[in-house]
Amino acid sequence: MTQRSILITGCSSGIGLNAALGLHAKGWRVFATCRSVEDCERLAAQGLESFPLDLDSPASIQSALDQVLARTGGTLDALYNNGAFACPGAVEDIPRDALRSIFETNLFGTHDLTCRVIKVMRKQGHGRILNCSSVLGFVGAKWRGAYASTKFAMEGLTDILRLEMAGTGIHVVLIQPGPITSDLRRKAIPHFERWIDWKASARAEEYRAVLDRLYEDKTPDRWELPASAVTDAILLALEAERPRARYRITTPTKVMAVVRRILPTRALDRILSRA
Numbered sequence: 222m223t224q225r226s227i228l229i230t231g232c233s234s235g236i237g238l239n240a241a242l243g244l245h246a247k248g249w250r251v252f253a254t255c256r257s258v259e260d261c262e263r264l265a266a267q268g269l270e271s272f273p274l275d276l277d278s279p280a281s282i283q284s285a286l287d288q289v290l291a292r293t294g295g296t297l298d299a300l301y302n303n304g305a306f307a308c309p310g311a312v313e314d315i316p317r318d319a320l321r322s323i324f325e326t327n328l329f330g331t332h333d334l335t336c337r338v339i340k341v342m343r344k345q346g347h348g349r350i351l352n353c354s355s356v357l358g359f360v361g362a363k364w365r366g367a368y369a370s371t372k373f374a375m376e377g378l379t380d381i382l383r384l385e386m387a388g389t390g391i392h393v394v395l396i397q398p399g400p401i402t403s404d405l406r407r408k409a410i411p412h413f414e415r416w417i418d419w420k421a422s423a424r425a426e427e428y429r430a431v432l433d434r435l436y437e438d439k440t441p442d443r444w445e446l447p448a449s450a451v452t453d454a455i456l457l458a459l460e461a462e463r464p465r466a467r468y469r470i471t472t473p474t475k476v477m478a479v480v481r482r483i484l485p486t487r488a489l490d491r492i493l494s495r496a
Contacts, residue, residue, distance in 0.1 A: 226250040226293050227459070228286070230274055230334070231304030233260040235403030236353065239448035240301060240455055241269055247456065249299075252289050256304075276304050276330025286337055299349040299459055300338045301396075302331045305371070307409040309431060310417035311424050312366035319416035320367060327371035332378065339391065347390040351458055352379045353451075356399040356474040360481055362493060364431055383466060394458045397478075398451050399471030400442035410435060444472050 227244060231237040232253035241253035241264065253264050254274035264271035270292070274285035289297055305327040308319055335350060342348030357365055358372035376395060383393035413435065419428040454468040469475045481489060 224248065224250045225298045225459075226252065226289070226296065227299040227301060228252045228254065228289050228297060228338070229301045229303055230254050230276060230331070232264060232269075232271065233257070234408075235405065236398065236401060236448045236451045237301075237303040238264070240303065240452045242267065243449065243452035244456070244459075245269060249459075250293070252285075252292075254285055254304075274304075274334075276326045276334065278330075279333055282330065282334050282337065286334070286341075290341065295341070296345050297338060297341050297348065299351065300335065301351045301353070301455060302335060303353045304331065305353070305368075306412060307365070307368040307405055308412040308416055309364050309409055309435060310367065310413060310419070311364060311422065311427075314417050314419065314422045314424070315367050316416055319412075320370070322416075323367050323412070324371055324374070327368070328374050328378075331375070335382075339386075342391045343389060349392050349394065349459055349464070350382070350386075351394045351396055351455060353396045353398070354379070356397060356471070356477055358395075358397060360477045360489070360493060380466075392464050394464050395467045396451065396454055396458065397467055397469045397474050399469075399474035399477075400445040401451060401471065402441065402445055402447050406435060446471050 227249050229237055229241050229251060232241045233255040241251045245251045245268065251269055253269040253271045255261050255264065255271065256273065256275050258273055261271040261273055272285060272288050273281060275281040306323065308315070308323050331352070338348070338350065352375055354375050355372045357369040358376045361369050379393060379395050386393050419425060422428060450470050454470050458464045458468055469478055480492065
């Protein structure tokens with residue numbers, strides 16, 4: 222049986238790294254991509270096939286995909302779109318260019334890569350496309366407007382892509398983690414420092430709690446699960462004959478999916494305002 226192949230974005234740490242190592246251990250041929258060459262070299266030293274893929278660059282996206290196809294003889298069984306970053310801040314303090322930057326990586330680059338991979342999968346007649354969303358892809362949370370808006374948009378595009386791919390042999394799946402152990406918060410710091418002028422904000426005093434959590438709080442979330450919980454869901458989505466449309470991971474994600482359906486908006490707002 223031919224070894225199944227998967228391309229994963231955002232593998233430098235956290236969910237992407239665990240998925241790459243976990244699927245490799247399960248016999249998948251994993252192409253683990255990162256933005257930086259240094260991270261790729263580190264992954265290669267761990268036995269993974271790794272090379273750069275910068276979601277902000279169409280040339281980098283095509284170059285990475287070309288490398289995959291050259292190594293597999295022109296096929297690719299699965300794509301896991303994981304690469305993303307966060308930029309905390311109140312919505313009123315997010316500059317236009319900050320939104321443009323986060324959408325470029327979290328949505329536009331992911332969409333570009335997905336469309337290129339679909340052409341390969343159409344030709345071979347099968348494939349799995351897994352998009353990493355979040356509980357913040359269907360409920361909001363204060364101070365996370367930039368990140369959540371990209372995930373809300375991803376959910377919409379993924380749902381419609383799933384409908385459009387019906388009957389092609391290409392299955393499209395949403396992976397919806399909640400609080401997962403990762404470097405997302407630490408890696409958000411440079412984006413926060415670049416884009417958010419919190420001292421000039423009308424909410425300057427409220428930012429004190431945000432700063433404490435961003436820079437100082439190292440305690441895990443009450444409901445936090447390890448990144449391996451996401452890898453387990455990815456394996457289910459990849460190996461099921463008929464994968465589900467959504468794989469919800471962590472208790473908060475599962476609870477909020479129900480609460481969002483049954484509560485009126487005002488009641489849900491009261492809950493989310495206390496989060």
